[in-house]
Amino acid sequence: MIVCPNCNHPNPDGAVQCEACYTPLPATTNCPSCGATVQADAAFCGQCGYNLHSAGVPHVHPTVATTVTPDVPVEVPPLVPPDPLLELLQPDALGIGGSSNSHPPASSLPPTEVTVPPQVAVTENSPPEPEPIVAAQPVVSVKSIPTPPPLELAPVSEAELPPPEIPAPTATVARTQLQQVTARLIHVQSDRLIELPQNLSVIHIGKQNDRIPPDIDVSGFPNSEVVSRIHADIRVEGDAHYVEDVGSSNGTYINNLPLLPGNRHRLRPGDRISLGKGDLITFLFQLS
Structure with a gap:
């Protein structure tokens, strides 16, 4: 593509x-x-x-080089003697995990002062605490709000009304969904009408042969010797129609211009399709 x-x-x-x-x-x-x-x-x-x-x-994709480690003995460094300071921090020195004699007696610990916050003594003769004073909210009565009067629209006379818009007549009538587009070819030399099959997506144009039988056979048309047995195809894709040359000997022409091999042309109403040179067999493409 x-x-x-x-x-x-x-x-x-x-x-x-x-x-x-x-x-x-x-x-x-x-x-x-x-x-x-x-x-x-x-x-x-x-x-x-x-x-x-x-x-x-x-x-060439690069290959990953594999490394092979030789068998070299690993040297282990000698052990380092511990620091003398670490010996002082043993559990016995700190009193952790040792005998019960290593813990200092409770009498040697300094006394701890506990401060209790003072409490207010409540007696029977003490006056009760006053309740908080809440300000009274003003009460708004619904009856005190006046109701606005209803709006009255002024009468409008027919002379003041704008004239109704009349749609302009259109030259073409839109196709409804029930209508179907029909494509056809008109042979210019004999004024013969050929309806394109609606059930085919590829329509072969040529003469009788054993490989691809034509859907539109031009053997009976005058000057049909300029048309190859497998000459051109019309492909239907949705509402679009395309014509392409499939390897003819004398070529295919669209509006007097040669259609290059391997290319295709989208047909529009009124296009002129000529099979072979000299404009001897010509068709007009139409939609109805």
Whole structure:
């Protein structure tokens, strides 16, 4: 899929110009590492990240070098004697985990003073504590709020009213959902009408053959010798119709312009499709 740099329309792989705005599309190539489709001026592949400027050099993933540790004996450093200060901090010296004689007697501990906060003595003759005074809130009566009078609308005469808007008549009538678009081809040389099949997504145009039987056979038309047995296809995608040349000998022309191989053209009402050179077999595309 090639995205047009002008209108962002997705085009099929191998297209040389945009099928929507006819802008020349950038050339593409394949990544030599993963085979993905990339633009010819790209520096790196969007799939595997291969550097496209180093063309001809295969992409080799670096191998991880394994290290082998030789069997070398490990030298253990000699033990360091403990610090003399640590011997003083043994449990026996601190009175932890030793005999009961190592703990100092309770009489040798300094006395601890406990301060008790003074309490107010409550007697029967003491007066009770006064209750907190709460300010009285003003009471608002509902009856004291006046009710506004109802609004009266002034009468409007018919002369002051604006005239009603009348929709302008439209030239075309919108298609309803029940209606279905019907495509057809009109043979210019014989004025013959050909309805395109509505149940096919790909309509083959050509002459009788054993490989791909045509859905529109032009064998009975005058000058049919310029048409190949497998000449062109009309593809239906939603409401859009596309025509493409599938490898004919004399080519396909749209509005007197050659349709390049590998490209396709979106058909619009009134487009002129010519099969072969010389404008000998020509069809007009219409929608109804």
